[in-house]
Amino acid sequence: MRVARVATMPRTIASTTSVSRAEMEEFVRPRHHAVLLTHRADGGVQMSPVTCGMDTDGRVVISTYPERAKAVNLRRDARASVCVLSDDFGGAWIQLDGTAEVLDLPEALEPLVEYFRCISGEHPDWDEYRQAMRDQGKSLIRVTVERWGPVATGGFPARLA
Numbered sequence: 001m002r003v004a005r006v007a008t009m010p011r012t013i014a015s016t017t018s019v020s021r022a023e024m025e026e027f028v029r030p031r032h033h034a035v036l037l038t039h040r041a042d043g044g045v046q047m048s049p050v051t052c053g054m055d056t057d058g059r060v061v062i063s064t065y066p067e068r069a070k071a072v073n074l075r076r077d078a079r080a081s082v083c084v085l086s087d088d089f090g091g092a093w094i095q096l097d098g099t100a101e102v103l104d105l106p107e108a109l110e111p112l113v114e115y116f117r118c119i120s121g122e123h124p125d126w127d128e129y130r131q132a133m134r135d136q137g138k139s140l141i142r143v144t145v146e147r148w149g150p151v152a153t154g155g156f157p158a159r160l161a
Helices: 021-028 069-076 109-120 126-136
Strands: 015-017 033-039 045-054 060-064 079-085 093-104 139-148 151-153
Touching: 021 093, 021 139, 021 151, 033 060, 033 069, 045 069, 045 109, 060 069, 060 093, 060 109, 069 093, 069 139, 079 139, 109 126, 109 139
Parallel strands: none
Antiparallel strands: 015 151, 033 045, 033 079, 045 060, 060 139, 079 093, 093 139, 093 151
16 A cells, blocks of 8 residues: 655744734735624624725724625624735734724715725825715725734644644
């Protein structure tokens, strides 16, 4: 009988690094992929993959539509958690917990401009962008971060590396 050989690959060690508020914001600002967790009326959870940014006040901002489940859920129960991911799926992440508010037009218009800026920089035509947001009837979710976990990475426990 022949025994198959399994190639051994270097094992990465899982890590967690506690960070200050400033370090958390520094980690989150360049990352724009996240999973938003909200609470359904029946108490269950609802998760949405989202594009997010961090505004100048340190709130996580997410563009949405007023009828989407995340917006409906947050209007009823403002508790929100956001898992901010690195572009590389195997990269570091952090969980943020806080209280969310949903802004609708016209109140959402200028915060939507800031949302765009914190993700993509300057728009070539802000009037056109504002009109597109009006035409689409966009809303903005702002999560005030009250608690955050460590910056974490996946991998093996140190005892197995």
